[in-house]
Amino acid sequence: MAEPQRIVIVGSGLAGATAAGELRAKGFVGEIVLIGDEPHRPYELPALSKGILLGDAEEPDWVHEEDFYATNTIERRSSTEITEVRLGERVVVDATGERLPFDRLLLATGSRPRTLPVPGADLAGLHTLRTLDDSRALLAAVRDGGRVVVVGGGWIGCEAAAAARKHGAEVTVVERLPLPLHPVLGDTIGAVFRDLHEQNGVRWKLGVGVAEFGGEQGRVTGVRLDDGELLPADRVVVAIGAVPRVELAHAAGLELSDSAPGGGVDTDAGLRTSAPDVYAAGDIAAHFHPRYGRRLRVEHWANAKDQGAHVAGNLAGGAEPYTASPYFFSDQYDLGMEVRGLANPFRDQLVVRGDLAAREFIAFWLRDGAVHAAMNVNMWDDGDALQALVDNQAVVEPGRLERDDLAGMVG
Template sequence: MVDADQTFVIVGGGLAGAKAAETLRAEGFSGRVILIGDERDHPYERPPLSKGYLTGKAERDSVFVHEPAWYAQNDIELHLGQPVTAVDRDARTVRLGDGTVIRFDKLLLATGAEPRRLDIPGTDLAGVHHLRRLAHADRLRHVLASLGRDNGHLVIAGGGWIGLEVAAAARGYGAEVTIIEPEPTPLHRVLGPELGQLFADLHTDHGVRFHFGAMLTEIVGQDGMVLAVRTADGEEHPAHAVLAAIGAAPRTALAENAGLALVDRADGGGIAVDASLRTSDPDIFAAGDVAAAQNPLLHTRIRVEHWANALNGGPAAALAMLGRNVSYDRVPYFFSDQYDLGMEYSGWAPPGSYDQVVARGDVGKREFIAFWLREGRVVAGMNVNVWDVTEAIQKLIRSGAAVDPDALADPSVPLESLV
């Protein structure tokens, strides 16, 4: 029974944590809600860090989930700039970096992920950057503007979503950009070769240079500043700044030290949670990038590092903390904006999980929908510069219905009619 005597603690000051706190109050929870974040900024959303805010099209204040006054107005106790150093499951407490100990009745771990680091010489140079936090975006925005003014070169290690979005932002400022990517196309492990080339062509058309099938081996500098990068095949590329965009690792140290069940890194890593986002401890939950959840729709465990998962997962975990029946079966969703290309992706189609890709529309003009099929059933869809179709795509995925590939490819056939 949830009542005013209970204390719910949320560790993680991102979107998942903030939306969980909002949901607890919206659902009438009258106990203490304590939100702890290791950054000094109020909870914010991450997509603008590589999109609107980084490009200069959005103001800094636009990234925040709530106005600062909202937390006091809703009696949310904030501890900002305070890392949680330990979770004591027996005592039902968390310890903060300053030694403060806080008791909890229910605990939500929304600790997110952290950028993977390049393990090569030269990463200590001043011009090496990561993009995960608002402070990173603050610095990188100034760097890109400076590179644009001075005809400077940015080298990006990694051709994933962050790498490509930063490349687009950098070209918008006028900077020279080279992307080093070990796979044969960008986004190879997400979209496969069928669609990865589309993004290679998009960026090449905007002046980005690619070096595929290569890995950075050294960042060369002088007087603490970046001068160039070298790759395993002996190539050297000029660079005044380097962005490491080689993925993110779930921040599981707190959970691991507390003895909670984790998922092997080979299987995506993260804190293992059930369909209600409950960990191996019945009073501890996890949501957002750090949670590897058993998805009832996909019949598998999956960890999703995207905005929609934090937006929806935080509230789902809050409802579960309140004792509600929760089955978190969302279709994974993410979006990207690069130059004049906007796209949305729904579903889950890792390499080897599909046997056909069907396109509807004009791929050459970058106005189309791509569908990934397994045994005639849609498992994922991506709409590129085609809008208001996400709901229909997700219905197709949820239905599990076999579809006629020819009808799927025919723009004159309404998607809704295929369910």
Template structure:
């Protein structure tokens, strides 16, 4: 494939920034334009709910590359600008600053945005989200000793915020509409473990509750109203109830979407060979799970798809497939998750949850579909191999911590 075409990347997050760097690393000689709506260079987002909130990192420390890298690499980085319209016929992108770009290949890395609750008081000052560095900065200013923080949503982001809030000395309550935290993303064993651990650190929980509004005075939040009439007093509230892909540009220009831009194994749009979509905005295949396609929100997925797109554009072989994975850090706990629990008929716990070091394996027959590992790197690493290689496993050995994971994999 030609190395001289103009590649335009819309979105300067982890996926977009990595794709720009990889294109140069892989030998692309043509112009590259990286468009991002934030005022700073691409940065790591996972530490926002942890190191940034606790004052242990700033934009410079989290940057994927130093700002000068982009100019030195011949990458035209345009911060603080967003794309307004894609016209696929003439291959143009209209930007918010009035400029128009013409592309040969276009990479959509527009990410996802936090879902806002359509309830009274949602526009009050102190009703916060956590997707960007600006969000993290606003939250950091709102929490501290003597402050009361309400977290709406008991998913991983909400729990990470809760842990950081406690580390900063704030009182924290997690409000979850399901009857357990992590109900949509983890098994009950993990939900019970994390709830207990957070409670040991002073976090309160309200489960099975519905948030109907935010109360305020003078334009600032003072509490969260529940469906049963109670008001949970707070100085700030973080809403963490999921994210929606920023796929409006793709929809408007006629690309196929399914809550994300539908792409193939090269991260190429199934509607247009000159358009790619990577990261949180992509609805992608994962062959180890058959014909399923789904959207993943994780740094490893952003990196993998950046490699796929950059390889396809530069004519390199497609990178080998990976097992999807993600992680969450809370207090002194590291949760590492590999795979997805599709078609599971058995859940197997290896180790003792009360020890703070264990793993939960999700199986379909004798195949591992997913593993959730708490402070258990061998189970995570070997579990990834079992998932990716689709090897059958001896369940008795897998359940026995006295049998090494290497032996489990070798005898699978």
């Protein structure tokens, strides 16, 4: 393929903005156009449910300094909606009808929060958390306390609950599953997070869903559960996951995934889609991972950052596979944690090193004797060893993981 002269990136989140910066860092001298529908310059998402929502930070972590894009001759178009990708013409079209040509195209359109299709879902006082503006609006809503109902016991729901408690709110979390974070952590570790929140004053409503939102004068006043109970609420946070924004890709005829959880845009190991000069990264990429031998779609911060950096080389002419292990971190109250790899908690063997009750431990998930995932909770000295064990899917006897030096197990 001929070297590209003009690369267009649709999506100015972490993946897209990182790719733009890395293209310049790798010596690409052609045109780069970075297009996003938000008014803000590119920022990272973790602070939205952590520092900003806690009131500890006023701004997110910006991907680059404000003058970076001009200094590096990256054309940044904010508040710009792309409505169409025309592969045959090699152009994208914005909402005004302007056609923007490309030699290579990166789709990094991210995801949007899921909503609940129940009566009252359009009432004022219902919040989702995905953008900087969402975070600032939710902070303004919870910082005076009141009664907050969080729908969803995943990572965002748990972090939102912790932030609301810090601001003095009375918090109830509604989760259909038997425990928070159940699909990713299973029974034993999920119970750690349930107990953490209970000890910090959160009330759980587990194993039950939402039937409707009640309101007066257009504003939410309560949450009716499907067992009939009514939870009074001054505001509600709906945190039931996200869906990839694949509409552009679908309309353009790119292959979508029917195997990766949540769908996404099919890519090969190098993040190239079914169209040779079109790539996808971040939340929308259903990427074929060589180590796992299947497609993964990972919505976490590190995946967007690392895929954005990696895909830059392939946009400029490379064909290197992306092989990084998934990584995620969370801070809730006095608990900080990191998780590396992919666990199936209902299939894998759980091995715990440390003290669950004290919330100072490392959890390992083993499959056929090999370490497939590891989570360190309030223990910070073994990150490199944990990364190597997961990356190499090291085969280690469970007893050694419980007691022996972890760095010594890395071959």
